[in-house]
Amino acid sequence: MNTAGKMTKLAEFTYEVPTIEKGYANQTLYVNVGTGEIKSKPVTREMKDLFVGGRGFDLWLLWHAFPLDEKIDWDSPENEICISSGPLGGTTNFPGSGKSIVACISPLTHMPIDSNVGGYFGPYLKFAGWDALEIQGKAPQDVVIFIDGDQGLVQILDIPGLPDDSHLLARELTDLFAGDNPKAVSVVSAGSGADHSYFGCLNFSWYDPQRKAVRYKQAGRGGTGTVFRDKKVKALVVKYTGVNPTSNNPADPELLKKIGMKHTREILELDPKQNRMAVVGTTHLVPIMNDYDLLPTNNYRYGSHPHAQNIGETTYEEMFDRGFDGCWRGCTVACSHLIKNFTLQTGPYRGQTVYVDGPEYETIAGCGSNCGIFDPEHIAEMNFYCDTYGLDTISVGTATAFVMELYEMGLIDDDLTGGLELTFGNREAALELLHQMAQGRGFGRHVGRGIRYLKQYLAEKGVDPRIMQDIGMEAKGLEYSEYMTKESLAQQGGYGLALKGPQHDEAWLIFLDMVHGYLPTFEKKAEALHWFPMWRTWFGLNGLCKLPWNDIVPEDNEQTEEPAKVMEHVRNYAVFFTAVTGREVEPDDLIEMSERVYNFQRVFNLRMGYGTREHDAVPYRSMGPVTPDEYQSRQERYDGQLRELGVDITDMGTEEKLALLRRHREEQYEKLMDAVYKRRGWTRNGVPTVEHLRHLGIDFEDVVSVVKAHQ
Numbered sequence: 001m002n003t004a005g006k007m008t009k010l011a012e013f014t015y016e017v018p019t020i021e022k023g024y025a026n027q028t029l030y031v032n033v034g035t036g037e038i039k040s041k042p043v044t045r046e047m048k049d050l051f052v053g054g055r056g057f058d059l060w061l062l063w064h065a066f067p068l069d070e071k072i073d074w075d076s077p078e079n080e081i082c083i084s085s086g087p088l089g090g091t092t093n094f095p096g097s098g099k100s101i102v103a104c105i106s107p108l109t110h111m112p113i114d115s116n117v118g119g120y121f122g123p124y125l126k127f128a129g130w131d132a133l134e135i136q137g138k139a140p141q142d143v144v145i146f147i148d149g150d151q152g153l154v155q156i157l158d159i160p161g162l163p164d165d166s167h168l169l170a171r172e173l174t175d176l177f178a179g180d181n182p183k184a185v186s187v188v189s190a191g192s193g194a195d196h197s198y199f200g201c202l203n204f205s206w207y208d209p210q211r212k213a214v215r216y217k218q219a220g221r222g223g224t225g226t227v228f229r230d231k232k233v234k235a236l237v238v239k240y241t242g243v244n245p246t247s248n249n250p251a252d253p254e255l256l257k258k259i260g261m262k263h264t265r266e267i268l269e270l271d272p273k274q275n276r277m278a279v280v281g282t283t284h285l286v287p288i289m290n291d292y293d294l295l296p297t298n299n300y301r302y303g304s305h306p307h308a309q310n311i312g313e314t315t316y317e318e319m320f321d322r323g324f325d326g327c328w329r330g331c332t333v334a335c336s337h338l339i340k341n342f343t344l345q346t347g348p349y350r351g352q353t354v355y356v357d358g359p360e361y362e363t364i365a366g367c368g369s370n371c372g373i374f375d376p377e378h379i380a381e382m383n384f385y386c387d388t389y390g391l392d393t394i395s396v397g398t399a400t401a402f403v404m405e406l407y408e409m410g411l412i413d414d415d416l417t418g419g420l421e422l423t424f425g426n427r428e429a430a431l432e433l434l435h436q437m438a439q440g441r442g443f444g445r446h447v448g449r450g451i452r453y454l455k456q457y458l459a460e461k462g463v464d465p466r467i468m469q470d471i472g473m474e475a476k477g478l479e480y481s482e483y484m485t486k487e488s489l490a491q492q493g494g495y496g497l498a499l500k501g502p503q504h505d506e507a508w509l510i511f512l513d514m515v516h517g518y519l520p521t522f523e524k525k526a527e528a529l530h531w532f533p534m535w536r537t538w539f540g541l542n543g544l545c546k547l548p549w550n551d552i553v554p555e556d557n558e559q560t561e562e563p564a565k566v567m568e569h570v571r572n573y574a575v576f577f578t579a580v581t582g583r584e585v586e587p588d589d590l591i592e593m594s595e596r597v598y599n600f601q602r603v604f605n606l607r608m609g610y611g612t613r614e615h616d617a618v619p620y621r622s623m624g625p626v627t628p629d630e631y632q633s634r635q636e637r638y639d640g641q642l643r644e645l646g647v648d649i650t651d652m653g654t655e656e657k658l659a660l661l662r663r664h665r666e667e668q669y670e671k672l673m674d675a676v677y678k679r680r681g682w683t684r685n686g687v688p689t690v691e692h693l694r695h696l697g698i699d700f701e702d703v704v705s706v707v708k709a710h711q
């Protein structure tokens, strides 16, 4: 049922839709929802050479959005929502090529956040004529931005009566703007929860013709949806008809076809033998993580649980509706599954039957095992509500697990929680807390502002700040994503040294370190913490998904020199880049492209008042056991490690052993930081040197001045 009233045009801009040249539209779109200004900006050769696209363009535009000497925060009108795909984004004959990257100053970290998301918006935006979109200002009332790539038209619209939550809003706007072709429209929306929480995410839609449904994927991390709603943007709508395999106008269409077919065929042949992602998505990770003691359980206390199989791939394979589930055209990994006809038990839509997009591994671990909940239906309900409210399932799950542990420890009580019994495993309490976060009421109003805020809020209520520092799983203000890191020093660095905060898309080294034992020395760990974050950054520059790189690998991969890098696939990506852009590149060139943007982002963090060594600190729970319970649950392991260090533990109690282990592990983390900074060309304080910036070609006057202030 449509609820929209008569729409009013608040501002309009017309343009000639350009022909895409070798993956670029060669212009970006600026929209100020406060002043109504809409304009086109040129994409320079320098932007393409140095920042490539996607996350690189977003950061470049955001950097120039406000003067160097002006202090802004996430809710300043000057803050921007930037969205860009990248030169390879929108390719339909190479798997995983439809991603958008969102960046803004985050309400959780107060520095740039970047978030990589599927759905059709980014490719359609580019084909509509725009390599990136920047939205600045704050509108006086809710607005919809409509970009019509068929007509060459951009409008800011007032549309009264629209629903707030994404599952209704995305459908209604698709119906309103699509005419008889819903496949031609993609909607970006947040939801009512993003109005009240710092966990706001953005839903990027696409139309699923098989189910006649509007589906969506999330730019989850760091509060992009919160910024979006703070600007009073209700939704973005892009319309573009006529995507085809040469829409990017590639430099060498034959080469693109050849390399795309090679990678596609391999996935079709090997996925059924390897992870079966086309059937179970990323749920296959649940039993693997559980087997290796890496599945976060009860706020990262433990890494496995006897009931983990209840929420693993076997269960969800049965719950998922069978069909082709690519979040962009031509992605044969097709891992974006859904649960059809799910009946909700709680909240404002209780009793209604809906589609649930997901769950993925992170949601299962965050809203399930980490809260001590092993009920697949509960996780599906959390997934649905987080999405439609526009809330990040990872931050919601990790923050819920934190307050559950405080409650179990007796550090917070019913007076503080408003009567919610936040014990591990309490499904009703977890769901009620989520509804409170979304509606900005009760204890949930505080939890929805993030763990860093909670540490301060609860300390004022008398809770011991030291224990909260140890078990509150955030770094840089961002909640941890869902992997245990206690036994992997490399992954501790993977999280702690990540630019935006502890998110696994930058470095995922657990298996390399723990299972394969490939990283025995600090130098090897430092090398991995250089190469992998750079390589993973590259996907975000180009509008790509990283899953087709290493989730399905060539059959002879294990016999190669560096199996973790899956070099055959890296070489495919170099050919892919050349085929689209015409720039001749080798794998090392791809790493250097990322290194520029990566260092630029580090300097951006410095500019915002962060980005030094002290901000790369991590909570102790990510390094080792905090409580005697945790130590005793893996006593053999920890006792053995202390003996290997030459400690005589014969007469020691658990507290003493805990303290010794802690001292050792904290020293190791400090040494790791030294090694990684050195490898990255940074000072001991974690600041890129001017020489390094010069070597990378990003020694712009303003960039250098930020760095010099820290040397």
Ligand code: SF4
Pocket: 095, 096, 097, 098, 118, 325, 326, 327, 328, 331, 332, 333, 334, 335, 336, 545, 546, 547, 548
């Ligand atoms: S691999 Fe999965 S998440 Fe990545 S583009 Fe394909 S369907 Fe989307």
